[in-house]
Amino acid sequence: MTGPRVAIAHDYLTQLGGAERVVLSMARAFPGAPIYTTLYEPELTFPEFRDLPVKPSPLNRIRTLRQRHRFALPLLPAASSAVHIDADVVLASTSGWAHGFRTNGRLIAYCHSPARWLYLADQYLGEQPGWVRPALRAMHPALLHWDQQAARRPARYLANSTVVRDRIKTAYGRDATIVHPPHSIDASAPRAPIAELNGWGDPGIRHHLLVSRLLPYKNVPEAIAAFRDLPGQRLLVVGRGPLEARLRADLPGNVRILSGISDAQLRWAYAEAAAVIATSFEDFGLTPLEGNAFGVPTLALRAGGYLDTVVDGVNGSFFEQPNAEGIRAAVVTNLEHRWDRDRVRRHADRFSEEAFAAALREEVEQVWRASGG
Structure with missing residues (x-):
């Protein structure tokens, strides 16, 4: 049959x-x-x-x-x-x-x-x-x-x-x-460094990564505002959308926005990140798991689909409000945390x-x- x-x-x-x-x-x-x-x-x-x-x-x-x-x-x-x-x-x-x-x-x-x-x-x-x-x-x-x-x-x-x-x-x-x-990202596939980031900040400090469409409910402006007051840290935003021009017009030097990068470049961006930043009210939200596949933890808003995918202390941690203060505090706290990257990867394997x-x-x-x- x-x-x-x-x-x-x-x-x-x-x-x-x-x-x-x-x-x-x-x-x-x-x-x-x-x-x-x-x-x-x-x-x-x-x-x-x-x-x-x-x-x-x-x-x-x-x-x-x-x-x-x-x-x-x-x-x-x-x-x-x-x-x-x-x-x-x-x-x-x-x-x-x-x-x-x-x-x-x-x-x-x-x-x-x-x-x-x-x-x-x-x-x-x-x-x-x-x-x-x-x-x-x-x-x-x-x-x-x-x-x-x-x-x-x-x-x-x-x-x-x-x-x-x-x-x-x-x-x-x-x-x-x-x-x-x-998550459909293959962490074992080849990676390609992003030439546009050459000379950006201290290469010894890993960037934080936010992958998102640039829409109002994604709270990307709040993440950028958080890093404006963290001059020693870097935020890489990957995405495009209606807010792009407005965001680029007032971008601090420690924040970059990229769109149209290849999958190999995206894999590099994940693998080299200190943490994935997840700021929006997502229905599910794949980016935490994509980062986890590389052993990278997630700093996520305690809401929506992230409640299904982020286990506090296992593959990431939460902040309570999608505002600059909450995001900034989560970043600072995470800098002191040592993650078991193999455990983070195993969590991603469940999805x-x-x-x-x-x-x-x-x-x-x-x-x-x-x-x-």
Whole structure:
């Protein structure tokens, strides 16, 4: 007996983020599965997608929307509802749209979070231009209606963390099984030093590393402010986003922002770090585990998905508030701590891609058999 025909779905492939890394892990778990999405811009996401069967919606013909997917918000409900997938089981990686794709088979929603712009709007928007909030407020009733209808389609919900499981219950009234995503970084792969950092600060002092999209709720400005008062330490920020220009305009000399670096350079940045700084209210948050894979501890906000991945004193420590004072105090305290780097690495091994793939295959098999497959 042959197994089910599996397809993968994702909201949009226009970013370099943890959710996109999860889609790549899904693709490795189900080789050859087509990947359906609303928008796909190869230049803005991971290059591995170029070798995979990505099938974007007709909305993808509009270049501006591929490059600035937030402009597509009013069009995404209709575009998502128009996606139809011919498969026995669709595994949808979603934080807002792919759970509304249609299929003649069964849909499993792997939820990174119910739509932040609907259910966590204040946290998500932060300091956005004045017109954004009124525009979102005007669209809110229609978007909420669409999202609530779409949430009925999945046969099963999977949550990436405890906090997201609870959000799914609150937003949709659906129970969800927790399947932690993997860190997919290969700590044994080659590393490449970053030439732009030559001559930056004391080479005998390891940098601290923050890997994040530069969005308001990520609290990157607070981390930069913390290091402004730590002139003997260095902070390397890796990421891009709407706040980049503003942050670069007032950057202290002991902080650097880089975007578009290679995976080999990112591995170097992790391996050479004193600690990973994790400042945001994350649904799960892969960067602590990616750092842990190199034996590097994490200084994390005591909130969200970090509560699932950071064990105080084992692979990292917590600070209580995402402000400069709290982050700065955590950095200073960590300078005196000696970590068991082998123990830190072993913690990361619990979140392997092999375990993730096995859990997804089991979920797909169960849903398929329940449908009579």
